[in-house]
Amino acid sequence: MSKNQNTFIKKQKAELKKRKQKEKLEKKLERKGQPKDGSLDNMIAYVDEFGNISDTPPPPPVERKTNSNQSNQNRVKTN
Numbered sequence: 001m002s003k004n005q006n007t008f009i010k011k012q013k014a015e016l017k018k019r020k021q022k023e024k025l026e027k028k029l030e031r032k033g034q035p036k037d038g039s040l041d042n043m044i045a046y047v048d049e050f051g052n053i054s055d056t057p058p059p060p061p062v063e064r065k066t067n068s069n070q071s072n073q074n075r076v077k078t079n
Helices: 002-033 068-074
Strands: none
Touching: none
16 A cells, blocks of 8 residues: 555656746746846936935036125135
């Protein structure tokens, strides 16, 4: 009776192994079928001033125009 159980267990293990190999092959083919888009533009992430991560670049900083005459008047001349 032990011989019948051993062959049954061996058949189950072989069937399980075949099923796992088949699933692995299906997963492999599925991964290969997906488009590869590993370009640098898709991998870049931007961090805004609050520390949030986003895919879009932040807006350019606003340049402040200073009045040079006004800053010169505030200076004290020492001689």
